[in-house]
Amino acid sequence: MIYVKSRPLPLRFAMLACALSFGFVAASPLVASTAFAQDKAKKDAPKGPSVSPKLGKVLKAAQDAITAKNWKEAKAKIDEAAAFPDKSAYETYAINELSGFVAVNSNDYAGAAKSFEATLNSEFLTADAKPARLKAVSQLFYQVKAYNKTTIFGPQYLKDNSGDSEMQMMVGQAYYLQNDFPNASKFLKNAIEGAEKADKPVKEDWLQLLQSSEYEQNNIPGLIKVLEKTVRIYPKASYWDQLITLLAKEINDTGKLDLEIYRLRLATGAKLEADEMREMAELTIQAGMPGEAETVMAKAIADGKKTERDTRLINMAKTQATSDKASIAQSETSANAAPTGEPLVKTGEAYLTYGNAAKAVELIKAGIAKGPKDADRAKLRLGVALIAAKQGGEARKAFASITAASPYARLGRLWSIVTERQG
Template identity: 35%
Template sequence: MSKLRFAPMLVLLAAVGLNTMLPVVGLTSAAYAADDADKAKAETVRPEIGLPLQAAQALLKEQKYKEALAKIAETDAVGDKTPFETFTIDRMRGAAAASAGDGDLAEKSFNAVIASGRLAPADQAKIVLALGSMYYDAQNYPKAITWLSRSLKEGGSNPQTRTLLIQSYYLSNDIPRATSELQADIAADESAGRTPSELNLKLLISCALKTNDKAAYLTVLEKLNTYYPKKEYWADLLNRVQSKPGFSDRLILDVYRLKAATTQLQTSTEYTDMAQLALLAGFPAEAKRVLDQGYQAGLLGSGPDAAKQKRLRDQANKAAADDLKTMAQSEASVSASKEGTGQINLGYALVTTGQFDKGLGLMEDGLKKSGVKHGEDAKLHLGIAYQMAGQKDKAIQTFKSVQGTDGVADLARLWVMQVNHPIN
């Protein structure tokens, strides 16, 4: 996963006045006093210190950071500095060093500023975060972790802080810690009814990839697709579910059904394969609909396979028409049977023709009978039928009842995701 960029560290420095502060000779600075007693004292900067700092300030504005550091260094020769003078110099030096990319000098200077006790808590928090951001940008992740962690411990409220910290763990290859921190943030969001950030979910999925944890990857991918549904996430999910050990080939048509509802069929082969499987399963109306969609999409009817595709379409059209003629007779036969599989299949076929009420009734009654072959598949198909009929709540309830280890329960869980979070 690529490293993300955040607000430049100089923005943080400006927020606390570090690269805009102008120490003027004789300036009264009660705002920097450590306590109420100090605030009564008028603290000033002598000319031999104030003039070089004024020059350094001007150079900082011109982004001449090394020259600014040289001007600040002139104050080193001045003896008997007051605590306020030392504080002012360190603060200016820290800003210049940070801007110049001298992390060690910036850290040393800002440590002295913090140790002086003269900073307001809010200003100190910003400086701590600035140092963490500076080291993050410099790719010194161990030190970034130190300062960003300190910022959080001291009550830093900038929402970027945890993101920077977690990325620092990730980029320093502390994947276990990055994973645990991300999981905690995502769980907290979900517990509070908030949507986890896509950034956190993507970073967590990258952690799973780095550790080759396929189960964790799939879990996070499902969350990512739940909150931020996209065709590429769906494609990845369907491929991974279908490649799981123990996945049954009898569910291939159901994979195509879910693919058609999410990513859409992408190639002529997908359209013709799904149509052929639907014909073999006894659902010619479904096959006809799929082929019609393929022709409408411009993926069927031209090229070297055009004649073959036309023959398949003619076959589906004839079978669908014949099926409609015999459905009434078939309904009486399957309804009289003690075994429910035929009734369920006929009901689904009716649903594919748009006869929702009659089809759903047959499927519901068929599931109540004994001897249903592949009963979990039948429940999956009933859920799909409810979805086609626009009965969202019943579809979800039915999908959630599906069990099994051969892939049928995985598909049902993904259908719940599709119903709740369709791609716009």
């Protein structure tokens, strides 16, 4: 068959996603953890009868070292305190608090994560403080690539804080990096949906990572869905190329829709090689649209390289277009007199190729009302004509009227995305 349906995916999703996922947690979580730990160190410093005098003396020395930002000395004193036998639950909790704080400030994030993790089930960690602690522990474990720990504590935090899109994304990444793609997709989708509900921007790398996760599961419908969302927000030619390539594989196994897929590629800026444009020109001539063939061939030879085949195609298109334009008014008269709507649809399409979108809309609508050979295809072409007439809202209505099970409906869905930027 032709290149439209056999084009390989232009991007190795997994490689892209792995590159994106490292470094997601930048300095901000650690700063947050530091501030939180410092606050806790001040509030929960060992005091009162629950701390033995001997241990209290060592912890006071640790606190003095913290005040002086002498982290090495502070750690030595905390380690000394940790070695005390028969410590009370509160003493253990207080030591872990100070240990975590010192570890963060010493850039020992693994040590900080371990110390703060040890406080999570303590009776001395208040209910109000626990969500922030769960978040900090999750972030610290992610920072040291202990992703299995992030996926333990992150979901616990998110249970009551589902609107935290950044954390949803971090947990999704942690699952991704453990090759748990179903859970990765779950949390990545949560992140995106949360951002949308909060009317916040959906980051491009979030969408890229979700694309990768769906791809790793061979979930082509899911990948198509996220690519549709991607082109709505970031309408780059590369994303359109991936999306149209995948859609073509799903709906164009017979090659019947080659021309429509080429047209969508051309309209969205998706990748279209010169040879594909030449093939598109041949298909438009076969479809009785020489004016469109002229336009396509002009793009095909834009690089200045023209073959003998190009010359033949260009001459054929020019000759037929000249004759077509000269007789188009007569074609319209004959189409109005025809028993079915197909000639009206075709004449309307011809007007569209010559830049008369208003006339194209008028005739294609009349053809649909009269009954064309393929109503769904006619509605797709009506929608495209309405886009050219800058009537995006009406175009979306035309696309929505296509029979849901028709492959033209899938194409119409993508054309509808094109119209969204028209308003």
